[in-house]
Amino acid sequence: MAMTITEKIFARAAGKPSVQAGDLVNAKIDLVMCHDVTTPPAISMLKAHGIDKVFDRDKIVVTPDHFQPPKDIKSAELHKRLDTWAKEKKITHYYKLGRAGVCHALLPEQGHIRPGEVIVGGDSHTCTYGAFGAFSTGIGSTDLAAAIATGILWFKIPASMKFTLTGSLPTGVYSKDVMLEVIRRIGTDGALYKAMEFVGPALKEMSMEARMTITNMAIEAGGKSGIIAVDDATRAYLDGRLKDKSDYTVFESDPDAEYVHKDTIDCSALEPMVALPHLPSNGQPISLCAGLAMDQCYIGSCTNGRIEDLRVAASILKGKQVAIRTIVVPATPVVWKQMVDEGLAEIFYDAGCVISAPTCGACLGGFMGILAAGEKCISTTNRNFVGRMGSPKSEVYLANPATAAASAVEGKLADCRNYL
Amino acid sequence: MAKAHVYQRDHVNTDEIIPARYLNTDDAADLAKHCMEDLDTEFVKKVQPGDVIVCGDDFGCGSSREHAVWAIQGAKVGAVIAQSFARIFYRNCINCGFYPIELHGALEKINDGDELEIDYQGGTIANTTQGTTIAFTPLPDFAIEIVNDGGLLEHIKRQKEKGKGQNDR
Incomplete structure (x- = not known):
């Protein structure tokens, strides 16, 4: 029976020869x-x-990240509960302050x-981790x-939708824009x-970092x-990086596997996208929304807080001044160090940005860049x-790091292609 | 008798149900004070124990925070009726022993302020204000078992006590 990659992963995890969408399984x-x-509530x-x-x-794997370091007494209590438990259970991979980072970038x-x-x-x-051919x-x-x-x-085995990414990304268009377009469509x-x-062929040109933005x-x-x-x-990224060095299993969808929906996105035809408030599906090409005044720019998160994202932002901010408060949040300590080593930190400093420690921070309205009423x-x-x-x-x-950086310079939604 | 609080909205998300500024606690009573705050600041003042939230499609989309379910349970809301639910929220409800009622066309069948009586076993809602009886899609049997046991962990415990692990289901 033909199976999708997702069905094959579940068949293995459930110890069955095959499964299909709709089946209920207990998976390891x-x-x-x-x-x-x-996690603290789960521990309780x-x-x-x-x-x-x-x-x-x-x-x-344990890492505090949402309110990291703790932003107030209550979140400090959450961290304390997590810390006590992780130590008590001798969790092997516990990333503490100094090595903790935004989970989906860190793992x-x-x-x-x-x-x-x-x-x-x-x-x-x-x-996010599906970028590595895992079910997550x-x-x-x-x-x-x-x-x-x-x-x-x-688990109920999910039916699959297939999105074929063709063409190649034009200058100023990134995997973020591809995904904003997918979400706009569906x-x-x-x-x-x-x-x-x-x-699809457009994926081949994308780094693992870029692919993670999509998943x-x-x-x-x-x-x-x-x-x-x-x-x-994928293999190149994993080589020398995996903690568990044993062989991993690579699954692929069968050519005749079933999909409930198929769509093709011609990446060559895309523009930088901005998702307007208050849904990620409100994507618009930048040409239709450029010029709207902003109050803050936030560059970070599990979506776009990796080194590639910071490089893109820095390439635009180099030698310029930001017109609005701009917060750069490297997603992990390693990204933070790379940012310093590569001279990006200096570019951000010179441009007038503030650089935060790795945290989910303001992405979810936690801290480190909270908006006032009326702010954009x-x-x-x-x-x-x-x-x-x-x-x-x-x-x-919502936008890609280049659009965010260009908008920071102009103080309004801006077309990053004018800077690249 | 439960009163319906109807929001003519799709995609009511977990940030609206319980904003992240309150996620520094997991205490249901604390969370309940802010239930639905970014959708309707008056909600906690007007909701009575057993009342029902009624919404359109994709209720509970966004974050995996179970705090959204705890806030609703803490506010003593009796049920949430939505035209459809976001996946993680739906699963969290079952895991917390809270029955999510999926009802196609809910926004046409129930008006704000309507009095409702829900029969979970029979899978029907009596709208006593409008004098109608509405059938909803019942949960699958295994999910009803979890809800009836009071949530997933209670369910696992009871299954173990019965001598059969989660594996055997």
């Missing part, structure tokens, strides 16, 4: 991601139910993501508690319960997961819901 979990907001639940053990201390960078595996995390953007999805705290304790969760619930599979935002279309099959770029922010993040970055009367505009 290969990796569990834990952070400071959703386990305690309340008298469950003391973790299924495998090597397969749980791939530190070599925890392996193709063919089933990965869950207490965060909706856990779908976000779960709530109760599922997280169950996964931590048993290493098994029930809406924020267009992929509800579905696995979004990305294929990261699968949830913004309601998707259960986003997935991209392994190729040479051009942001490289993933959500522009009402109140997402602060006041319910503020507005968030």
Whole structure:
């Protein structure tokens, strides 16, 4: 029976010869991601139910990131609960302050993501890891508690949607724009319960960082997961990086596998996109919205806070001054160090930006760049819901790092192609 | 008798249900004070125990924060009826022992302020204001078991007590 890559991963994890969309299975979990907001409640639940053990201390990765370092007393209490538990359970991969980073940038960078595996995390953007040919999805705290304790969760096998990316990205257009276009086409619930599979020649030109931006935002279309099959770029990224050096399993969709939806995106025809408030599906080409005044620029997050993103932003900000407050947030300590080593930090400083420590920070309205009523922010993040970055009367505009940097220079939505 | 609080909206997201500025706690009573705050600041003042939230499509989209379900449960909301639910929120509801009611055309069938009686076993909602009875799509049996047990962890515990693990389901 023909299967998609997602079905093959689940067949392996469920110990069955084959599965198909709609089947309910109990799947073995290969990796569990834990952070400071959703894990402490899971720990409390386990305690309340008298469950003391973790299924495998090597397969749980812990990093505080949302309110990192703690922003107030209550979040410090959350961190303390996480810290006490991680130490008590002797969690092998616990990234503490100084090595902690935005989880979805940190785990791939530190070599925890392996193709063919089933990965869950207490965060909706856990779908990011699908860029490595893994099934990966976000779960709530109760599922997280169950996964931590048993290493098994029930899943309904998702039907798959296939998005073929053709052409090649024009100057000023990035994988972020491709995904904003996909979400514009299908809406924020267009992929509800579905696995979004990305294929096509345009992917070949994209780095793993760029691919992660695509799978990261699968949830913004309601998707259960986003997935991209392994190729040479994947192998090159993983080589020398994986913590577990044993062979990983590479799955591919069968040519006659079933898809409930197919679409083709001609990347050559795309413009830089901006998703207007208050939905990620409100994407518009920059040519239709340039000129709108902004109050803040935010460059960071699990979507676009990796070194490539900072390089793009720096290439535009070099030798210029920002016209609005601009916050640069390297997603991990390694990215932070690279930023310094490559001279990007100096460019950001000279341009008048503030540089933050790695954190999810203001992306989710936590801290480090909260918006006042009436303020508008051009942001490289993933959500522009009402109140997402602060006041319910503020507005968030989602874009790629080049558009964000160009808009920072002009103080209004700007076409990055004028700077590249 | 439960009163319907109808929001003629699709994509009511977890940031509106419980804004991230309150995620520095996981205490349901604390979270309940801010339930639905960025959608309707008056909600917590007018909601009575057992009342029902009614919305359009894709309710609960966005973050995986189970805090959204805890805030709703903490505010003593009896049920959420939506035309469709976002996946993680839906699963979180079941895991918390809270029955998410999926009802196609909910916004045409229920008006703000309508009095409702929900029969979970029968899968029907009596709209006593309008004098109608509306059938909804029941949860799959295994999910009803989890809800009836009071959530996933209770369910796992009971299954273990019965001598059969989660594996055997």
